[in-house]
Amino acid sequence: MAEINIQDIIKPENLVYKKTRLMTDKTLSYCPGCGHGTAHRLIMEVIEEMGKEHDTIGVAPVGCSVLAYEFMNIDMQEAAHGRAPALATGIKRLWPDKVVFTYQGDGDLAAIGTGETIHACNRGENIVIVFINNGIYGMTGGQMAPTTLVGMKTSTTPYGRDVAQMGNPLKITELVAQLPGTYYVTRQAVHTPAAVRKAKRAIRKAFENQVNKKPGLSFVEVVSNCNSGWKMTPVDANNWMEENMFPFYNLGDIKVDGKLIEK
Amino acid sequence: MGELRLMKGNEALAEAAIRAGVDGYFGYPITPQSEVIEYLTAEKPYERTGMVVLQAESEVASINMLYGAGATGKKAMTSSSSPGISLMQEGISYIAGAEIPVVLVNVVRGGPGLGDIQPSQSDYFQTTKGGGHGDYRLIALAPSSVQEMSDFVPLAFELAFKYRNPAIIVSDGAIGQMMEKVELFEQMPRMTDEEIRAKYKWATNGKLEDGTRRIITSLDLDPYKLEEHNLKLQKKYKEIEENEVRYEKIMCDDAEYIIVAYGLSARISQKAIQLLREKGIKAGLLRPITLWPFPTKQIKELVDSGIKGFLSVEMSAGQMVEDVKLAVNGKVKVEHFGRLGGVVHSPEEVVEALEQKIIGG
Numbered sequence: 001m002a003e004i005n006i007q008d009i010i011k012p013e014n015l016v017y018k019k020t021r022l023m024t025d026k027t028l029s030y031c032p033g034c035g036h037g038t039a040h041r042l043i044m045e046v047i048e049e050m051g052k053e054h055d056t057i058g059v060a061p062v063g064c065s066v067l068a069y070e071f072m073n074i075d076m077q078e079a080a081h082g083r084a085p086a087l088a089t090g091i092k093r094l095w096p097d098k099v100v101f102t103y104q105g106d107g108d109l110a111a112i113g114t115g116e117t118i119h120a121c122n123r124g125e126n127i128v129i130v131f132i133n134n135g136i137y138g139m140t141g142g143q144m145a146p147t148t149l150v151g152m153k154t155s156t157t158p159y160g161r162d163v164a165q166m167g168n169p170l171k172i173t174e175l176v177a178q179l180p181g182t183y184y185v186t187r188q189a190v191h192t193p194a195a196v197r198k199a200k201r202a203i204r205k206a207f208e209n210q211v212n213k214k215p216g217l218s219f220v221e222v223v224s225n226c227n228s229g230w231k232m233t234p235v236d237a238n239n240w241m242e243e244n245m246f247p248f249y250n251l252g253d254i255k256v257d258g259k260l261i262e263k
Numbered sequence: 264m265g266e267l268r269l270m271k272g273n274e275a276l277a278e279a280a281i282r283a284g285v286d287g288y289f290g291y292p293i294t295p296q297s298e299v300i301e302y303l304t305a306e307k308p309y310e311r312t313g314m315v316v317l318q319a320e321s322e323v324a325s326i327n328m329l330y331g332a333g334a335t336g337k338k339a340m341t342s343s344s345s346p347g348i349s350l351m352q353e354g355i356s357y358i359a360g361a362e363i364p365v366v367l368v369n370v371v372r373g374g375p376g377l378g379d380i381q382p383s384q385s386d387y388f389q390t391t392k393g394g395g396h397g398d399y400r401l402i403a404l405a406p407s408s409v410q411e412m413s414d415f416v417p418l419a420f421e422l423a424f425k426y427r428n429p430a431i432i433v434s435d436g437a438i439g440q441m442m443e444k445v446e447l448f449e450q451m452p453r454m455t456d457e458e459i460r461a462k463y464k465w466a467t468n469g470k471l472e473d474g475t476r477r478i479i480t481s482l483d484l485d486p487y488k489l490e491e492h493n494l495k496l497q498k499k500y501k502e503i504e505e506n507e508v509r510y511e512k513i514m515c516d517d518a519e520y521i522i523v524a525y526g527l528s529a530r531i532s533q534k535a536i537q538l539l540r541e542k543g544i545k546a547g548l549l550r551p552i553t554l555w556p557f558p559t560k561q562i563k564e565l566v567d568s569g570i571k572g573f574l575s576v577e578m579s580a581g582q583m584v585e586d587v588k589l590a591v592n593g594k595v596k597v598e599h600f601g602r603l604g605g606v607v608h609s610p611e612e613v614v615e616a617l618e619q620k621i622i623g624g
């Protein structure tokens with residue numbers, strides 16, 4: 001068999017996939033296997049495909065994705081912990097024709113920023129919230145998040161989350177779906193090619209809602225892994241997520257076109 | 264001559280916001296400044312100029328709405344009173360760090376804690392020495408009349424945009440609530456989106472046509488880079504200190520004693536120097552209009568001109584007096600006088616304080 005030279009295969013006609021130019025060439029700072037990078041890419045692909053690169057402002061608060069502005073090649077603003085929906089409100093109210101989104105972790109969106117989240121949803125701000133739920137505080141070294149599962153070990157629940165002490169994991173996505181101000185609420189994942197395709201469709205729908213000025217906020221939760229925080233290999237983390245996170249945080253649409261999905 | 268009206272300080276400020284071409288106001292009710300948002304919602308500025316007014320869910324939300332709005336190059340403003348301003352401090356620090364021009368208003372009330380709703384000047388430290396974390400400064404303007412509540416709105420925006428720095432108008436419950444005649448300035452146009460995009464290239468309102476993208480952040484994980492950023496900020500602060508000190512001198516030319524007072528205390532002290540002069544005591548008033556940058560140089564000049572003593576009069580336990588002392592640098596006597604907790608001193612009390620603490624003491 002003849003030797004195959006890799007350089008001979010790299011030709012335009014053989015190209016099946018290309019990184020969107022709305023992702024910078026900077027090496028991602030995320031742990032290998034982490035879902036953040038995939039979620040970033042999907043958002044940027046959608047913005048590029050929708051031709052909105054000059055009209056979009058992204059807001060990423062503190063969390064592992066605090067440096068999202070280094071990777072997302074559009075105008076970006078970094079927010080204080082929990083406050084991205086307030087920033088996005090300020091931006092969108094004064095630039096109603098621009099596309100505005102936030103990219104928030106679970107500690108950010110469902111603990112310190114619960115007030116801003118609920119009220120932005122309740123006012124029906126015409127923005128997109130992408131919510132990365134990894135059940136933990138990734139950035140600060142794996143402490144309990146509001147979304148940490150019962151019994152799950154973290155650095156501040158070393159014996160597992162105890163409901164009597166720490167309450168139940170908060171399904172904030174179901175909660176905001178109840179508010180008349182949300183127009184589209186969905187829960188997705190990005191750990192397999194099939195999940196990625198679905199998540200991208202959901203993100204696209206969310207941004208289309210905004211561009212088409214549908215009444216209300218579009219909210220996309222992405223249940224994601226944190227292999228470092230969970231202290232697992234990337235593969236084990238994905239398996240653990242399927243076995244433990246998905247049964248509690250069910251994937252799929254929760255509210256579409258302003259109507260709750262009957263289950 | 265502009266339109267004359269009899270207005271409360273808070274209302275004059277709100278009307279000035281519309282006339283100054285402000286794009287967005289975000290605020291949360293708190294006494295004694297709720298008239299600002301009440302006036303704005305009643306006036307429907309959206310119909311007059313296109314200005315957006317939004318009642319936020321908290322002061323934390325207001326300041327962060329301001330951070331988002333200001334970062335896009337639009338003119339954004341909030342107002343509150345002491346406890347609300349305390350709640351905003353994290354956001355103010357971010358805004359200062361990221362160099363976003365916004366305007367804040369503090370209609371100060373008695374503290375600490377929930378305190379009361381009476382006029383006070385006990386937020387001087389918070390305003391001029393930081394308040395939030397990190398090495399930063401706010402350009403602080405202190406109105407002492409309803410007229411200045413109006414005039415300082417466009418001035419605060421001018422300074423904020425000139426230096427890409429947050430500016431704060433520091434008023435108090437009395438100036439906010441009292442009614443006086445005010446001459447309103449003419450409506451200024453709001454800038455169009457195109458003008459903003461052309462003028463403020465740093466602002467995050469969607470990548471420029473040439474592909475330039477903007478990032479607004481106060482983060483730099485590399486300490487050397489963050490030090491560089493801090494040095495740049497310090498250079499800017501120095502420049503502001505050199506160029507933007509504002510003050511008023513009343514009867515200082517032949518004075519032997521100087522009262523330093525701002526805002527409401529300056530109004531009261533003006534009466535006090537009149538009473539002192541009737542008694543044959545040559546007193547003058549130095550009124551800092553900018554609390555930061557502080558008129559340090561002007562105080563030094565007064566010391567060199569032979570002033571015998573300074574009385575810093577402030578409705579606090581003695582905050583501004585520290586800056587007066589720094590300026591005087593031990594050369595002559597400096598004392599503080601002021602009532603606390605929302606109690607307003609009388610001119611007679613100021614007279615007595617100068618006689619006892621400076622002349623007699």
Ligand SMILES: Cc1ncc(C[n+]2csc(CCOP(=O)(O)OP(=O)(O)O)c2C)c(N)n1
Binds near residue numbers: 081105108132140
């Ligand atoms: C006011 C404030 N409190 C605390 C922190 C520290 N902090 C930074 S990120 C973070 C938690 C982030 O967790 P999450 O939002 O779930 O994002 P992840 O890193 O998991 O993606 C905390 C507590 C902070 N930066 N600011």
Ligand code: SF4
Binds near residue numbers: 029030034139
């Ligand atoms: S700590 Fe967790 S969330 Fe953060 S980059 Fe690593 S895997 Fe991702």
Ligand SMILES: [Mg+2]
Binds near residue numbers: 105136138145
């Ligand atoms: Mg998290």
